[in-house]
Amino acid sequence: GESVGLHLPTLSVQEGDNSIINCAYSNSASDYFIWYKQESGKGPQFIIDIRSNMDKRQGQRVTVLLNKTVKHLSLQIAATQPGDSAVYFCAETANFGNEKLTFGTGTRLTIIP
Amino acid sequence: DGGITQSPKYLFRKEGQNVTLSCEQNLNHDAMYWYRQDPGQGLRLIYYSQIVNDFQKGDIAEGYSVSREKKESFPLTVTSAQKNPTAFYLCASSIEGRNSPLHFGNGTRLTVT
Numbered sequence: 080g081e082s083v084g085l086h087l088p089t090l091s092v093q094e095g096d097n098s099i100i101n102c103a104y105s106n107s108a109s110d111y112f113i114w115y116k117q118e119s120g121k122g123p124q125f126i127i128d129i130r131s132n133m134d135k136r137q138g139q140r141v142t143v144l145l146n147k148t149v150k151h152l153s154l155q156i157a158a159t160q161p162g163d164s165a166v167y168f169c170a171e172t173a174n175f176g177n178e179k180l181t182f183g184t185g186t187r188l189t190i191i192p
Numbered sequence: 193d194g195g196i197t198q199s200p201k202y203l204f205r206k207e208g209q210n211v212t213l214s215c216e217q218n219l220n221h222d223a224m225y226w227y228r229q230d231p232g233q234g235l236r237l238i239y240y241s242q243i244v245n246d247f248q249k250g251d252i253a254e255g256y257s258v259s260r261e262k263k264e265s266f267p268l269t270v271t272s273a274q275k276n277p278t279a280f281y282l283c284a285s286s287i288e289g290r291n292s293p294l295h296f297g298n299g300t301r302l303t304v305t
């Protein structure tokens with residue numbers, strides 16, 4: 080069946096370095112993608128989204144890259160800070176409503192001081 | 193500040209009891225959602241509502257019920273029929289029902305013994 084997953088369940092990065100979190104999806108019809116950050120005991124926080132008519136989108140210290148050819152999504156965080164430590168997960172849907180969003184299981188990002 | 197408020201943060205119940213989780217939003221969003229989050233799994237949709245007085249079952253609606261009498265409120269009842277109710281429950285809302293990011297509350301952790 081269709082699935083959204085992550086290449087790495089955990090990622091440790093030195094403070095100040097850049098982080099790259101990956102997400103693979105299997106539904107070639109997916110056209111809307113979202114990245115969320117979830118800190119322990121809290122709800123997910125929206126980071127950035129991208130539609131399939133774009134390959135790249137930038138926010139504050141974050142960049143999302145979409146490679147539709149290989150069905151791959153990545154989140155780049157520049158100059159990581161201790162506050163970036165959290166679980167990051169992606170979600171996607173294929174021209175349907177938000178009720179059809181499929182969520183990945185997440186990658187835990189740990190920032191090393 | 194606008195946002196989604198879930199209460200209580202922690203809830204303990206005995207098996208066989210129904211329990212209602214509160215979700216209130218002041219974002220003026222039309223669509224609201226309930227998700228369940230279990231360790232190692234992506235978010236799973238329980239129920240959603242696109243408009244007042246209307247709601248639809250999600251992927252795991254069995255053992256749950258909802259109401260949407262007001263735009264701001266979308267309470268979830270976990271009934272005794274839910275076989276494995278202990279989980280972290282997340283409420284979310286979005287401006288529109290599609291291609292708009294979900295905004296989440298900080299969740300309610302329900303423990304049933």
